[in-house]
Amino acid sequence: MNLVRSLCVAVVLMSVVLMSEAPVPAASSARYQIWHWNIAGHAYHLGSTTNGIIEAMGRSIGGRNPDFVSVNEICHNQYGALIDYLQQIGWPQNASNFARYEPMRPADGTSYCDGTGIGQALFSRFPLGATERYTLPYDGSTLQRKLLCAPVADKTSVKFCTTHVTFDRAYQAAQLTYVRKVLDRYHAQGDTAIIAGDFNVQPDDPLLDTWYDSSVDTANNTHNSGPYHELDDLDATCPGWGEQTTEGSLPLGSCGQPRKVDLVFAAADRLVSYTADSQPIGHVCGANRDKACSDHRILNAFATVTVAG
Template structure:
């Protein structure tokens, strides 16, 4: 049975499930839906994708590198699944991207989202692609680790694209699926290599697939941990030429990263890690990115949210070493 609690906000009160109330108290979701975010942008009201006009659709996107092995060793009972479900319940995205998710954690997230009534098609809303072999004792207690997408809407055929191998023991992938009722919308996730010598090749492979979709009139949206920061020259062929700032210049591409208008650091955005890695504008590193084609964008925005400390045996440990990123994007319909 779900317990409901009334929380008093700055601008009124709301009744929320007790699990969400805990996340509010501990910072995994904001305490007020109307308060300005840490990046100075006003929060956008949560809701499903809506038709703004006959040729425009708006989607909400949620991405997290959950560190399923590194932080949780494959656990599904230490608060991480509740943290994911609580954040998705609060933010109500249409598309979800998760990196570093163990195979058993993927199944647990499916169960949680089904119980919430989140997907419109409970048997066709999730896709998973492993990066390691099941049974490998080095990851997730033998369950294997990979990437996943979840969609509020029924999904179509799946693309599972292996990326150039980097010698690390992990086979990096690009995972994409279209919305069945709107096949021109293709949602993708990827988690690129930490091996410096392999980054250019993997970025090029992902970019080639996105450009193939774009050339056919589709609208590809990709979210993931790119392990590359916005100011890297490797992303100059990604970012649209209109993105030209002190923190990110020299761009010649055809995409916007949905946080590149962030006033804290124009052209670059908000940090997505808290590791003290050198970022831009005095921030930590930003490697979790969401891209969409510039020529199909009507409006867009994104925010990165501080890491919640609601995991572990006592529910007081950080749930990841990455921040959750959520975005809202309006796009012109494709073919």
């Protein structure tokens, strides 16, 4: 009897040892390309889908073949037209599950955005999981600012997000803090999140000190204490700050450049390598294709990140 009991104890102890020594799934790495553009869908296009803006977006995405796409200030009818374009060129892996939209102003039958409403959109070359939608603290304007995120369906620890923060200084701190806390929560639960958008503040703004990693400490961007890298902060054009993302005649940014407000962030401890570039507007729109398609540049970024196993 004692022998049987001893054998049972030995088996239990061996099982405990084997369980304690079971390998923990290792994190893998993945390289993603991110494409972002604020197209000024109403301000520059009045909701048009026939003046060249859909072709401008579609040809750039088709030519660069990014993994994730973020579009700010896109009218709902433009969102639908871009879905059609991307389906036709075969960009998404799943033609029925690759796009998400979040309105900032609903359809109202007015001339604004041709009555269809305006918002922000994200697209993914990969099929997407359940949409995650957040409403930012209200700034009193006609637009309700949002944060829109979605995971990759077969790798749910990877999340892609887009946002468009208010330009009203009185409410920027509250909105930026809200967005950062959502990203912090994703990070704490083991996710790898990448966010692109028009933040309406520049890299050296004190409101982003709690975003930028402390290793970003240059004459152009200092006093940082956050956990994130902006994917253009290594650019030699303006170290710590990067390249302009807006077009304009007045140098209101850093290093003699116009403003930089379109940003792509990822957690510093998830990044293996990263880079980004803003692309001068090479497309024309308008009834006679005679105007720049936006006052913002296209931002194209690359990030190699670690992903939970």
